[in-house]
Amino acid sequence: MPLHSAFDPDLPADNALWDVLVVGGGLNGCGIARDLAGRGWRVLLAEAGDLGAQSSCATSKLIHGGLLELNQSPLREIRKALREGELLLHSAPHIVWPLRFVLPLEPTSPPAWRLRLDLLLHDHLAPGNALPRHERLALRGHVAKQPLPAALQNAFAYSDVWADDARLVLLNALDARNKGARVLPHTRVQAARPCTDGATPCWAVSLDTAQGPLRQRARVLVNATGAWAHQFSNHVLGHTRAAPRLVRSSHIVVPRIHEHEHAYLWPAGQGQALFALPYEHRYTLIGSTQVEVGAAALEHPTAASAEDVDTLCREASRHLHQCLTPSDVVWHFAALRPMPVELGGSAQNGQLELSRSGPALLQVWGGRLCTYRHLAEKAANLLGPVLGESRLAWTTHAHLPGGDFSAWVNPALASSDPQQAFEQLVRALNQRYPFMDGDSMRRLARRYGSRVPMVLGLAETLSDLGSAVAPGLYERELHYLRDEEWARSADDVLWRRTKLGLRYNAQQRHNVQRWFA
Numbered sequence: 311m312p313l314h315s316a317f318d319p320d321l322p323a324d325n326a327l328w329d330v331l332v333v334g335g336g337l338n339g340c341g342i343a344r345d346l347a348g349r350g351w352r353v354l355l356a357e358a359g360d361l362g363a364q365s366s367c368a369t370s371k372l373i374h375g376g377l378l379e380l381n382q383s384p385l386r387e388i389r390k391a392l393r394e395g396e397l398l399l400h401s402a403p404h405i406v407w408p409l410r411f412v413l414p415l416e417p418t419s420p421p422a423w424r425l426r427l428d429l430l431l432h433d434h435l436a437p438g439n440a441l442p443r444h445e446r447l448a449l450r451g452h453v454a455k456q457p458l459p460a461a462l463q464n465a466f467a468y469s470d471v472w473a474d475d476a477r478l479v480l481l482n483a484l485d486a487r488n489k490g491a492r493v494l495p496h497t498r499v500q501a502a503r504p505c506t507d508g509a510t511p512c513w514a515v516s517l518d519t520a521q522g523p524l525r526q527r528a529r530v531l532v533n534a535t536g537a538w539a540h541q542f543s544n545h546v547l548g549h550t551r552a553a554p555r556l557v558r559s560s561h562i563v564v565p566r567i568h569e570h571e572h573a574y575l576w577p578a579g580q581g582q583a584l585f586a587l588p589y590e591h592r593y594t595l596i597g598s599t600q601v602e603v604g605a606a607a608l609e610h611p612t613a614a615s616a617e618d619v620d621t622l623c624r625e626a627s628r629h630l631h632q633c634l635t636p637s638d639v640v641w642h643f644a645a646l647r648p649m650p651v652e653l654g655g656s657a658q659n660g661q662l663e664l665s666r667s668g669p670a671l672l673q674v675w676g677g678r679l680c681t682y683r684h685l686a687e688k689a690a691n692l693l694g695p696v697l698g699e700s701r702l703a704w705t706t707h708a709h710l711p712g713g714d715f716s717a718w719v720n721p722a723l724a725s726s727d728p729q730q731a732f733e734q735l736v737r738a739l740n741q742r743y744p745f746m747d748g749d750s751m752r753r754l755a756r757r758y759g760s761r762v763p764m765v766l767g768l769a770e771t772l773s774d775l776g777s778a779v780a781p782g783l784y785e786r787e788l789h790y791l792r793d794e795e796w797a798r799s800a801d802d803v804l805w806r807r808t809k810l811g812l813r814y815n816a817q818q819r820h821n822v823q824r825w826f827a
Contacts, residue, residue, distance in 0.1 A: 321494070321519060321521060321524055322354065322492055322524070322526065324524060324525055324526075325525050325526065325527060326354075326526055326527065327352075327507055327512065327526075327527045327528070327529075328352045328353065328354045328526065328527065328528040328529070329346070329351040329352040329353065329528070329529050329530065329697055330343075330346050330351055330352070330353050330354070330528060330529070330530045330531075330532060330693065330697075331353075331354045331355075331356065331513065331515055331526060331528035331530070331531050331532070332346075332353065332354070332355040332356070332532040332534055333356055333499050333531065333532060333533055333534060333535055333542065334355075334357060334532075334533070334534035334535040334536060334538075334539075334674075335355060335356075335357025335359075335360075335361040335362065335479070335483065335493070335495060336357075336361075336362055336364060336365065336366035336479060336534065336535075336536050337362065337366040337475070337478060337479050337482065337677070337679065337682045338366075338534045338536070338660065338674050338677045338682055338685060338686070339355060339357070339532070339534035339535075339674075340355065340361065340362070340479050340482035340483040340486060340493075341482050341682045341683055341685065341686035342532055342534060342674070342685075342686045342689045342690065343355040343482070343483070343486040343491050343493070344482045344483075344485045344486040344489065344491070344686065344705070345686040345687055345689070345690040345703075345704075345705055346491075346689075346690050346693065347485075347486045347487075347489040347490050347491035348485075348486075348489045348704050348705065348708075349690055349694070349701040349702070349703075349704065350490075350701060351693075351697060351701075352490070353486065353490070353491035353492070354491070354492045354494065354526060354528065355483070355486065355491060355492070355493045355494065356494050356497040356498070356499055356515075356517055357493075357494070357495045357496070357497065358496070358497070358498040358499075359495065359496060360495055360496070360796070360797075360798065360799075360801075360802050360806065361479055361480060361483050361493075361495050361796060362475070362476050362478075362479030362480065362806060363612075363802075363806065364536060364537070364611050364612060364645075364646075365536055365537060365611060365612070365645035365646050365647065366475060366476070366479050366536070366645075367475055367476035367479065367612070367643075367805075367806050368475075368559075368561070368611075368612045368643040368644055368645040369475045369559075369645050369678075369679050370559065370561065370585070370597050370598055370679075371472050371473055371474070371475055371587065371595070371679075372409075372470055372471070372472060372473075372585075372587075372679070372680075373391070373394065373395035373398060373406070373470070373471035373472070373473055373679060373680045385431075385435065387659055388435055389435045390681070390684060391659075391680040391681060392432075392435055392436045394680050394681060394683060394684060395441075395470075395471035395680065396436075396441070396471075397683065397706060397707070398471065398473060398478075398683070399471060399728055399729075400707070400709075400713075400725070400728050401707070401708060401709050401710050401713050402473075402478070402481060402709070402710040402712070402713040402759070403713060403715070403728030403729060403731060403732050403759075404712055404713060404732060404735075404755060404756055404757070404758070404759030404760075405473060405474040405477045405478060405481070405710075405712075405713075405756065405757075405759070406471060406472070406473045406474075406478075407471070407472060407729055407732070408441055408442075408469050408470070408471060408472075408729065409469065409470050409471065409472040409571075409573050409587065410442070410467055410468075410469055410571070410572050410573065411467065411468050411469065411470055411572070411573045411574065411575045411585075412447065412454045412465050412466075412467050412572050412573070412574050412575070413425060413465055413466040413467070413468070413574075413575050413576070413577065414449070414458055414462050414464075414465045414574065414576065414629070415462070415463075415464045415465055415466070416462065416576070416629070419576070419577065420577055422464075422466075425466055425577065426446075426466070429444035429466055429468050430444070432444065432468060433468075441469035441470075441471070442469050443468075443469075444466055444467060444468040444469075445466070445467050445468075446464065446465075446466055446467075447464065447465040447466065447467050448463070448464060449462055449463055449464060449465055450463060453568075453569075453570040453572070454467070454570070454572050456568040456569065456570065457567045457568040457574075457586075457630050457631060457632070458629070458630065458631060459629075459630070459631045460631065467572075470573075472573075472587065473679060474756075474757075475679055476806040476807065477757060477807065478679070478710075480795055480796075480806075480807065481710040481711050481712065481713075482710065483796075484710075484711045484794075484795070485710055485711055488711065493796070494517070494519065495796045495798075496519070496520050496798065497517050497518065497519045497520075497524075498517065498518045499515060499516070499517060499518075499542075499546060500516045500517065500518050500523075500546075501515070501516040501546060502514070502515045502516070502531055502546055502547060504668045504669050505527065505669075507527060507529075510529065511529075511668055511669040511670075512527050512528060512529050512669050513527060513528045513529075513530075513531045513669045514527055515527065515528060515531070528669075529669065529670065529696075529697060530669070530670040530671070530672065530693055530696060530697065531669065531670070531671050531672070532671075532672045532673075532674065532689070533547070533671065533672070533673040533674060534674045536646075536648070536677075537554075537556060537608060537611060537646040537647070537648050538608065539554075539648060539673060539674065539675060540552075540553055540554055540648070541608075543673060547671070553605060554648035554649055554675075555602060555648070555649040556602065556603050556604070556605065556607055556608075556646050556647070556648055556649075557600055557601065557602055557603070557646070557647045557649060558599075558600075558601050558602075558603045558607055558614075558615075558618070558644050558645070558646055558647075559597065559598040559599065559600055559644060559645050559647065560597065560598055560599045560601070560614035560615070560618035560619070560622065560642065560643070560644040561595055561596065561597035561598050561614065561622070561642065561643055561644070562595075562596050562597070562614065562619055562622045562623065562639045562641070562642045563589060563590075563593050563594070563595050563596075563639065563640050563641040563642065563812065564593065564594050564596065564634055564638045564639055564640065565592065565593060565594070565638065565640065566588070566591075566592055566593055566594050567586065567594045567630060567632065568588075568594075570588075571588050572588070573585060573586060573587045573588060574586040574629075576629050584596065584597070584598075584622075584625050584626060584629065585597060585598075586626065590809050590812055590813075592812070592813070593640065593812060596622055596626050596634075597622065598622075599614075599618045599621050599622060601615075601618065603646070607646060608646070611644070611645075611646045612643050612644055612645070613642075613643070613644060614642040614643060614644040615644075616636070618642075618644065619636050619639055619642050620636055623635055623636055623638070623639070640812060641811075641812060647676065647678075648675065648676055649676065659676070659677065659678060659681045659685075660674065660675070660676050660677030660678065660681050660682075660685040661674075661675040661676055662674060662675075662685070662688060662689055662692060663675065664692055664693075664696075666696065670693070670696045672689060672692065672693060674689070683705055686705070687703050687705060687706075690703065691703065711759075711761060712758050712759025712760050712761040713759055713760070714760055715728075715731045715732070715734070715735045715759070715760050717760065718734070718735050718738045718739075718760055719731045719734040719735055719738065720734070732755070732759075735755055735759070735760065736751060736752055736755045739751050739754070739755055739762055742763070743762075743766055743769065745769075745770070745771050745772050746766075746772075750782050753782070753808075754766070754787075757807070757808060764790065764794065765786065765787050765790045766786060767786065769786065772784070774786075775787070776789075779821050779822055779825045780810070780814050780818040780819070780821050780822055781813070781814070781818065782810070783803075783808070783810060783822065785825070788803065788822075788825055788826075791803050791807055791808075792826075795807060797826075798826065799823065799826055800819060800820075800822040800823035800825075800826055803822060804819055804822060
């Protein structure tokens with residue numbers, strides 16, 4: 311299969327007319343572009359930086375957040391989020407998979423009976439049978455005891471769903487492009503003003519691209535710029551909106567604290583709710599603090615503060631038998647979430663605001679990993695009548711790129727047990743490319759799923775992949791990431807598309823940057 315030219319500098323013709331121009335290449339923007347393109351609308355997406363480079367790649371990675379949501383959201387919203395997790399398990403099983411959580415029963419924990427009721431409710435709200443139900447654990451002799459203080463004897467266990475958030479953004483952008491959308495990263499919208507195309511109201515949009523200025527027109531403009539949505543509305547569109555509350559959620563990554571695949575959750579008792587997830591095989595991801603911040607945080611939106619890092623180390627140490635300090639932290643990141651005051655701070659799950667005075671404008675306020683697909687579907691449903699006709703929703707059971715394993719495994723298994731199907735996919739790929747070591751092939755399968763042959767091509771030996779730019783990272787994969795997935799720099803590859811930056815030292819990371827240069 312030939313690669314698309316994601317790196318091709320050719321731009322749309324000047325003054326081209328689109329049905330919809332989506333501003334913002336985070337998860338909401340890419341999800342909306344994908345849904346609209348799949349319904350046959352002409353879609354252009356413009357993102358000022360790299361796709362998913364801001365809050366969309368700095369989440370907790372959890373699809374629905376488990377018990378942390380039960381006392382914070384309406385039950386219908388929790389059920390919707392649980393349903394979305396199961397849908398994603400089937401649509402992208404290479405980047406989405408179940409995760410078993412342990413809830414240690416500490417002296418400061420909420421009462422066991424209360425946790426048990428929450429877990430029963432969590433099980434009841436889950437729409438299918440893809441995830442195991444909760445159970446009570448005796449920690450003595452159980453692997454889950456490993457990182458916990460010796461005095462703890464009991465715990466509960468339940469299931470959640472984990473996703474590679476940065477790749478989820480990329481897969482939505484890839485699918486949007488595959489269905490006809492034009493995706494332009496590193497393209498800033500400088501101005502947008504109402505105009506007409508004959509008798510049809512539309513937007514005249516000025517873009518700043520790497521190749522120079524570009525003018526485009528669109529019948530509908532979508533503001534999906536996330537934490538910057540109010541700034542875009544005020545400064546580019548000329549509206550007057552109150553600045554939203556901004557909440558920063560910070561996370562740290564430390565060397566792995568245990569040798570099994572369970573995660574841990576400590577619900578808020580006398581302290582702060584906290585989780586610890588196995589991450590990238592060698593590490594543990596710990597989060598998250600929730601701190602309200604000012605507009606200055608928009609200057610460094612994915613950076614955790616020194617205070618946040620110190621707080622997470624201190625809180626984690628209260629629950630573990632080892633003491634973590636900031637010197638143990640190998641990476642940290644943060645996500646900003648807006649809570650617009652006009653919506654009463656209710657934008658956590660995403661709100662849509664459609665204006666039809668003049669050319670149509672759809673503004674997206676808030677949103678989360680667990681609701682992005684449903685939010686995109688609602689947006690496309692809203693815009694259909696504006697564009698002339700309602701068109702059928704289609705994403706509910708559609709695979710994301712790389713998520714359809716049916717050509718590699720038994721199709722019945724692929725539909726009934728996506729995680730077992732993934733294991734079969736790995737075995738099939740190992741047979742197809744026997745020169746790759748098992749760990750490298752599993753890494754590629756986790757990132758690219760059934761698209762691994764697009765990465766490795768017709769290679770029969772390691773030398774067919776080109777030089778090793780860094781350990782395990784060959785030129786062939788870098789060509790793929792540049793030409794197919796819009797990667798422009800080492801950071802795009804190392805910290806978003808592959809997470810290999812965690813494994814590499816400074817010289818190895820520099821070698822990747824030098825390759826791009």
